[in-house]
Each structure stands twice: as C-alpha cells, then as structure tokens.
Amino acid sequence: MQWQLCIRLIVISLIGCLTLPTQAATRTYTLYITAGSLTVNGNGGATLSAWGYTQVAGTPTFPGPTLTANEGDSVTITVINNHNINHNFKIQGVTTDTTAIAPGANRVYSFTASTAGTYLYYDTLNNNINREMGLYGMLWVGPADGSAKAWTNGPAYSFQRLWVVGDMDKPRWNDVAGSGGSVSTSVYKPNYFIFNGKGGFDAMNDTATTIDGGVGQTALVRIINGGQFSYSLHFHGNHIQVLTLNGVRQTSPYKQLDVINIPPLGTADVLYPLNQLGEYVMHVHTAQMETANGVYLNGTVTMIHMH
Amino acid sequence: MNTSSIIRSAVVSLLTLITMTVFSVANAATINLTKCVASMNKTMSDGASVNFWVFGSGGMSCSGGTLPAAAIEVGVGDTLNLTLSVMMAPMEPTPYNGHTIHLHGADVSTSEDGVPDTGASVMGDTYTWTPTAAMAGSYMYHCHVHTVKHLEMGMYGPIIIRPKDASGNFLNQITSNTATAFDYVQNYVFSTVDPAYHTATGDSTVFADYNPKYFLISGNEGKTTSAPAVTLAAAVNKKVALRLIGIHSVNSTFQIKDSSGAAKSFTVYVQDGRAWPTAQSMTSLDISPGQRFDVIFTTPSTSGTWYPQITYKKLRDNAAYATAYGKVTF
Numbered sequence A: 001m002q003w004q005l006c007i008r009l010i011v012i013s014l015i016g017c018l019t020l021p022t023q024a025a026t027r028t029y030t031l032y033i034t035a036g037s038l039t040v041n042g043n044g045g046a047t048l049s050a051w052g053y054t055q056v057a058g059t060p061t062f063p064g065p066t067l068t069a070n071e072g073d074s075v076t077i078t079v080i081n082n083h084n085i086n087h088n089f090k091i092q093g094v095t096t097d098t099t100a101i102a103p104g105a106n107r108v109y110s111f112t113a114s115t116a117g118t119y120l121y122y123d124t125l126n127n128n129i130n131r132e133m134g135l136y137g138m139l140w141v142g143p144a145d146g147s148a149k150a151w152t153n154g155p156a157y158s159f160q161r162l163w164v165v166g167d168m169d170k171p172r173w174n175d176v177a178g179s180g181g182s183v184s185t186s187v188y189k190p191n192y193f194i195f196n197g198k199g200g201f202d203a204m205n206d207t208a209t210t211i212d213g214g215v216g217q218t219a220l221v222r223i224i225n226g227g228q229f230s231y232s233l234h235f236h237g238n239h240i241q242v243l244t245l246n247g248v249r250q251t252s253p254y255k256q257l258d259v260i261n262i263p264p265l266g267t268a269d270v271l272y273p274l275n276q277l278g279e280y281v282m283h284v285h286t287a288q289m290e291t292a293n294g295v296y297l298n299g300t301v302t303m304i305h306m307h
Numbered sequence B: 001m002n003t004s005s006i007i008r009s010a011v012v013s014l015l016t017l018i019t020m021t022v023f024s025v026a027n028a029a030t031i032n033l034t035k036c037v038a039s040m041n042k043t044m045s046d047g048a049s050v051n052f053w054v055f056g057s058g059g060m061s062c063s064g065g066t067l068p069a070a071a072i073e074v075g076v077g078d079t080l081n082l083t084l085s086v087m088m089a090p091m092e093p094t095p096y097n098g099h100t101i102h103l104h105g106a107d108v109s110t111s112e113d114g115v116p117d118t119g120a121s122v123m124g125d126t127y128t129w130t131p132t133a134a135m136a137g138s139y140m141y142h143c144h145v146h147t148v149k150h151l152e153m154g155m156y157g158p159i160i161i162r163p164k165d166a167s168g169n170f171l172n173q174i175t176s177n178t179a180t181a182f183d184y185v186q187n188y189v190f191s192t193v194d195p196a197y198h199t200a201t202g203d204s205t206v207f208a209d210y211n212p213k214y215f216l217i218s219g220n221e222g223k224t225t226s227a228p229a230v231t232l233a234a235a236v237n238k239k240v241a242l243r244l245i246g247i248h249s250v251n252s253t254f255q256i257k258d259s260s261g262a263a264k265s266f267t268v269y270v271q272d273g274r275a276w277p278t279a280q281s282m283t284s285l286d287i288s289p290g291q292r293f294d295v296i297f298t299t300p301s302t303s304g305t306w307y308p309q310i311t312y313k314k315l316r317d318n319a320a321y322a323t324a325y326g327k328v329t330f
C-alpha cells in the first residue's frame, strides 16, 4: 500500500513537472497597410495591383505576415493605415472590433490567446474588396508550453505548414480598385488563385509550402481561405486527418479524408502522415482554380515529397 | 453492337475469367481490365451537341464508352490491374497530349498514381491497387492530364471497393460493419458541363472562367422529377445504399425528398473510402469536387416515390445553379 502510494506520488510529481505552465509571453506586432503589387510568375502570370500588410513600413507581403502566440500569451497588434481609404482589422473568432481606421490613423487590438488553433485575420470593409485586394493573413496559436502539438495534450506533429489560399479577379477587381475606380462587386470571376502569395508553379517549389519530410513523420497543415471561392483540396499519397474545421475542434478518432472543402473565410487544421516514399501532388479539384488565367497548374497546387 | 464487337467482348470476358481463376489466391482475385478512350457526341436537353471523351473497354478498338465510365468493382484484398490504352484515343496537342488514369483516393505509390507531373506516362500504362478492408467505399478513376479540361471532357468513372465473405463473394454491405447492409445500391456520379471547355484546348483563357450549363447525375440531366437522371425500383421497408461520387467543379448539396418536397433522413457511413468514426444521420449533405460519400436510407412501409437530388451551387456564394433529380420507387 505504502509502496503504491509512493509510486503514485512520483507519477503525480512527474506529471506536474511535465505540464508545468511556461511563463505566458507578451507578443507585440505592428502591421502597416499599404498599396503594392503581387506577381504570379510563369505562364499565365501577371503583376496584380494589391493591398497588403507589412511589419515595417514599406512594400506589403502576400499573404500578410504570420502572427503566432501560445495559449495564455498577451497579444497586442497595432494596425497603421498608410493607405488612402478606410481599413479595419478583425481576427475571426478572436477579436470583434471592426471600427474603421482612417487613412493615416492607427488602432490597437489586444487580447489573450485563449484557444490553440488557426485563425484568419482580414479587413472586413468595402464589400469584400479590401480582402480581395490581399488584406488577409494567418494567426496560429499553439499550446501554452509551445510544444509541437495541435493543442495541449492534442495530436503531435513533426513539422507544420501554413497554407493561405485566396483568389483575385484581375480585370474586374484588382485593375479597377488598384487605380481608384469603383468595383462592380456583383460580378466576380477570379482568374488568379494565390497559394501562399504565389501561383502554383512557384508554390510547387516553395519549401515553406510543400509537404517535405521523411516517412514516419507527420505534418500539421494549417489552412485558411482568404478568398471568395470554396477550395476543395485533394491530397494524393495519403488521407489526411481532420483536427479542426472552421474553428470547431474535432474529437479523436478523426475523420480521414482525401478531399477537404475550405469555404470562404474557412479554416482547418489537418494532419498528413508521411506514410510512403514518393512524389505526390496536392491540388484543388475545381476546374479553373488549378490555373493562372487559364494556364494549367499555375493555380492552387503544391507538392508532397516523402523520403 | 455489331457481331465482331460481341465476339470481342466475349473473348475479353473469357480471358478475364481465366486470368481471375488462374491468379486468385485465397479468394483474393486479380482483376485485369483494359480501358481506352473514345470520342462521343451527346445531345443535351436544349438540343446542343457536346463532345465528350469517355473511357470504354478494349485495347485495339474501343467499345462501350459511357458517361460516366462503367463502374469498376473491386473486393477488399483483390488486386486491380487497370490498363489504359491510348491507341486511337482523341487527344489534345502537346503539351497536354495523351491520357492517364488516376485512382482518386487510392493513395497508391507514385508509379501507380497516374500524374504526369510526377512522372506518369501519358501514352498508356497499367495502374495497380490492392485495397485493404479499411478502404471499403467509393472512389473514382479519372484522367490526370490537363485535368481542367480532361475531367470536364468526361474521363471519369466510379471504383467501388466492396467487402467480401469467406468464400470470396461480395457482401451487400458498404463495409465489413453489418450496420451498413443494404438491399439495393446505386451509383450517383455528380458532374457539371461547361461546353466552352469542350472545344477549347491548351492553356486557353477559356479555362480561367467556369460557366457550367448542364448539370448531371450519372451522365444525365434529370432536370425535373418527372424526367429523372437515374431511377431505381426498390421495395418498401428496404435499405437503399447510394454511392455519392463528386467529380463536378462547383459546390453542391445532396438531399432526398418525398413527392411533397419533405426532406428525408439518410445516414452517412463512409466518406472518401474511410468509415466515419460514428455514422451520422442527416437530411442535407454538402458535396465538394472530388468528395465521395456512401449513404443508406430506409424506404417507408407504404409505397411511394422519393427523389434523391443534388443542387449545384456557385463557388462564391452557394447561390443555386440548378437541381438534378434521381428517383427511387418502392
């Protein structure tokens, strides 16, 4: 009896050590909003007028800078509008303030990162035009201890990939809004499908986008859709396991799918177990979305390398 | 069908039978099929003719091509050797000449995956897959060359992985779980057609904008309940399984409604060839491009007609394009 109690005490203290909360950090970000351009390279590609965020005043990046925090961290984001029209800033499921920030003004957003997961930040103003022009990006929140798990005591991963997908209608939206014109938003026929700020030809070779690792590893893929079209993503090589979908944490055992549909403003966390050698594709299964202005595979496509 | 093609199919069936008998080990069959590609003109409901490329059977000459292609049924543990012959096949000019077969959802190795961009031959090959028990459910085979056009052209068909009993016969169940037993089963293959994609070739700007005009279930329009795309004569108090296979290029929602328009419940057991951890009953199911669901519903105790139906919706805002209807009588 005493012996058992002893063991129990040792186990309890061990667990105590392992789960000892790490010190909550303070995360401070500054995002500048400016006009710039996004270039899709390769056949079918083009340079599109775009509006985006940067962390130091200057040329915006697409998608917006990735924001990260662990559960419990205090996050402060200052958004500075260096553009010539109103903007705002909302993190879906995290912040609610949608007050407009006038040209030249700034606004501060503070919150405590409360739930591990993947979030979309974006500009909600101007009838989707501000978002379509490129004003969106990802916030991901890890467990409090910063471990490589989807959430505290959740599924573990070997490495993660952040996928931000979106779309742009160059002739009817970007060309018009970029030159100060008025977009007729009832028509939207996107001819560019942007994957981590790139066309498919680049996304297939971008090591920050491709799933690349050894057999036996597991990738956590965080996906957000800043576009206005649904993305029906099809994985070759293996099925994924769906951990969260549109902010809803799933329970184990997780659904195993080879296609996941991410609606506009949708989010997902999926595991891709690297289970066999080879080279595979991951692509949207929707006709024109695989193209850049009709040029095949310069759309929403990337590669999976298992070695 | 002419005499020579009848003889040819008889010979092919005999050869298949011999192959299956010779190579079957412990009730695991080897299924050798040869597919080819044929051009087919189809007259649509508005009288317009649309050219399709469809999978048929045979190597030297191509027969039996349909939209969608004939379903391939494979038992759990069986080995499928699916050969594609591109002799005489209609083709695009380079760089999108030739065709492949991709076993969509099969997670086969790179050499069997049929993707030209990862090294697949576009001039014919054999694709091999041995599905396991956990993989029972619905899949597709489709061409993976210039898919923005070749899928649209009609190069797709269902693959159904079926559980088997101890003697090697197919079980009338979706999976080895007896809760998935059915009395009737039918494939619902969902696809959409933009005629402009059928005439354009290469890296045309036509492929930058998708404007579907025809909305199909299993190759037919089924625009009204009185002219359904597919029909099934079932009986009362029976279980009907539907294999819902999405190869369309837009959003969609599947429902089953009775003759007064009330939505009826059905149960999803399998998605993308993997059993859901918990089966779920519902009256509405969104199906996106590439997804498959295996569902079962029970017919009521009094005779009547239900209409399984799919509403195709826009990728931007889910606004409806059109609804296509099937029909089940009991």
Ligand SMILES: [Cu+2]
Residues within 6 Å of the ligand: B098, B099, B100, B143, B144, B145, B150, B155
């Ligand atoms: Cu093809």
Ligand SMILES: [Cu+2]
Residues within 6 Å of the ligand: A234, A285, B102, B104, B142, B290
């Ligand atoms: Cu596919």
